[in-house]
Amino acid sequence: MPLYTAHLPKWKKDEISEIKRLSEEYKLMGLVDMYGIPARQVQDIRRNLKGKAELRMTRNTLIEHALGEIGGEIKDLGGKLDGHSALIFTNENPFKLYSMLEKTKTKMAARPGELAPTDIVVEKGPTSFKPGPIVGELQQAGIPAAIEAGKVTIRETKTVVKEGQEISKKLADALAKLDVKPMDVGLLLQAAFFEGTVYESDVLAIDEVAFYNNIITAAKQAFNLSLNAAIPTKDTASDLLTKAVREARNVVVEAAVVSSDVMDAIIGKAQSQAMALQSVVE
Known part of the structure; x- marks a missing residue:
């Protein structure tokens, strides 16, 4: 059921109406996590997405109101609201959007209390x-650290914090001084609604190169299976005929069945065997 909004102030009603308008204008509506992104970087992200996607920051409660009024399967998107969510609209598919947002991420210094995204x-x-x-x-x-040749030197490569562990203040300060920026900061796609389906981020995180290589490998394996099992297809028919001719020729040569097509091969084989026999006798 649509959420009741008659009691809301005008600016909130206008915001809900704008969200509904954008949901009709674009094919995809997504939720992105804005937590920890500096205002300057938000501006850079908006500039990078210009013409490709529209970012709209608003309150989670207003997003819930709008989704409730739109109704249908898109209401399921509301269950993915978490933390500092914002809306993103685009006509791209969710996989393309995820890839675009990943490219907007930049490295930043760690802050005390943050969890290491990977081993640092x-x-x-x-x-x-x-x-x-x-x-x-x-x-x-x-x-x-130690002093060598008049400069501070790191004596050995060291993992200072494991993935998922909390970064202490002392370590965060030290990493910042060493200009080590371990944190990926950017829009994190939490979920996207596209063509009647809600896609979560773990489904969208695809290694495109690995995916492409898997398709190539699968195609090669399917081709070899078709060839070895003698299953004719439009892609393997020519190779199957070539293989059949080659195998038939080998059978004829091995059996010494005289034929104009293999006469040279039979004579060549006989000569080779005669020379081998001669070398043994001598």
Whole structure:
């Protein structure tokens, strides 16, 4: 049932009407997580998406109102609302949208309390720092630092925090000073409604190169199966005929059945066998 909105102030009603209008204008409506994205980067993302998708930041409650009024399967999108959600509209399919949003992500310094998205590794080698308190700060953060040739140096490559572990303040400060930016910041597609179906992000995260390679491998295996099992198709008919002719020729040659097509091969085989026999006798 549509949510009752008569009691809402005009600006909220207008916002709900705009969401409904955009849902009719575009083929896809999606939810994106805006948490932790600086305002400057949001502007960059808008600029990168211009002409491809429209981003609209609004309150989760208003999104729920709008989805309720639109009705149908799109209401299921409301169950995916989480945290600092915003809406995104596009005429692209959800897989293309996911790929586009992944390309808008940039690397940023870690903040205390954030979870490492992957293992964070500090590589060995010299830094640009001169000897000073920075050595102790790095060591306290678990980074093996020392002074060599008048500069602060990381003595060995080390994984300073594992994927999923919390980043401490000391480590976050140390990584920032070393210009290590482990955090991917950008729009995270939570879910998308397209042609009557809600797609979640884990379904959309496809490695396009690996997917393409899998298709090529499957095509090769299907071709070989058809060829080896002698199943004729429009793609394998020519190769099957070539294989059959080659195998028939080999049978005729091995059986020494005289034929104008294989006479040269039979004589060549006989000569080869005679020469082999001669070498043994001598």
